[in-house]
Amino acid sequence: MHAGLEHYLTVSALLFCLGLFGVISRRNLLVIYMSLELMLNAANLAFVALSRFTNNIDGQVMVFFIITVAAAEVAVGLALIVALYRKKQSAHVEDLTSMKL
Amino acid sequence: MIHDIAFYIFAFLTLACGALVIANPFSRNPVTSAMFLVLCIASMAGLFVLLHAFFLAAVQVLVYAGAVMVLFLFVIMLLDLKEEERRKLKVFGLAAGAISVGAVAAILMRLIWVGRPGNGLSAPILEGETRRLGHVLFEQYLLPFEILSLLLLVAMVGAILLSKKDLK
Numbered sequence: 233m234h235a236g237l238e239h240y241l242t243v244s245a246l247l248f249c250l251g252l253f254g255v256i257s258r259r260n261l262l263v264i265y266m267s268l269e270l271m272l273n274a275a276n277l278a279f280v281a282l283s284r285f286t287n288n289i290d291g292q293v294m295v296f297f298i299i300t301v302a303a304a305e306v307a308v309g310l311a312l313i314v315a316l317y318r319k320k321q322s323a324h325v326e327d328l329t330s331m332k333l
Numbered sequence: 334m335i336h337d338i339a340f341y342i343f344a345f346l347t348l349a350c351g352a353l354v355i356a357n358p359f360s361r362n363p364v365t366s367a368m369f370l371v372l373c374i375a376s377m378a379g380l381f382v383l384l385h386a387f388f389l390a391a392v393q394v395l396v397y398a399g400a401v402m403v404l405f406l407f408v409i410m411l412l413d414l415k416e417e418e419r420r421k422l423k424v425f426g427l428a429a430g431a432i433s434v435g436a437v438a439a440i441l442m443r444l445i446w447v448g449r450p451g452n453g454l455s456a457p458i459l460e461g462e463t464r465r466l467g468h469v470l471f472e473q474y475l476l477p478f479e480i481l482s483l484l485l486l487v488a489m490v491g492a493i494l495l496s497k498k499d500l501k
Contacts, residue, residue: 235340235341237450238449239340240340240380240384245442245445246438247347247351248441249434249435249441250351250352251355252434252437253430253431253434254354254356256429256433257356257426262363262409263355263363263366265405266366266367266370266405267355269370270351270355270373273373273397276389276393277377277380280381280384280386283384283386284385284386285455289462289465290469292388292389292462293470293473293474295389296466297474299389299393300481300485301484302397303396303397304484304487304488305488306405307488307489307491308488308491308492308495310492311491311493311495312495313412314408314412315495315496
């Protein structure tokens, strides 16, 4: 079958759902973070596919910005995880209950 | 024709590696997850090439598969995560998550395949996409681009401050 816009959007949607399932089901903070990256990438793929098929370059500019912001976010997020690990000696979400009432 | 075959190969690789990131039946070590995330991102760069986004494919490989994943691996090796592998999974939570994600997937699939946003749209023959992207980026989006550099500086300062030993 010819690969049209729907096919690319399907891959993007499935990848987004995989990432969402990872965020819900995994308990390791780092793997949750990787699943978040997966979801961001799925959104990027949808942007690029729509930009290609509507012949509008703005989508690609947006993906460029998303990649940069994601890199900044990963740097800060991983620094937070390291700081958290220093305090709690664990990167497991079930051990992080200090804000629980 | 070759384009379609390449699309199916890259799409399969992307989805398979994405599935192995979140649920690997052989190992629950975060390092394997990170390695499959690298593969997933590389095959997604292949999809970007098929969509004529050559510059973004290069940036994807350089920034994600290069810088971001090195950062991930560095942190994984910094933290000693040996005992994480022995935890039991909660069946109820998994089932609830699977059902809700399945519902989201069903909604998205219905949206795509009933609405068919690509109906009547065909990819135009393009030349020099990267040149066009550069023009738009440095003319129309110059201010956001400069703000982005400031954001990177702020993130760098924040990351250094957060990873200091005596966090106030």
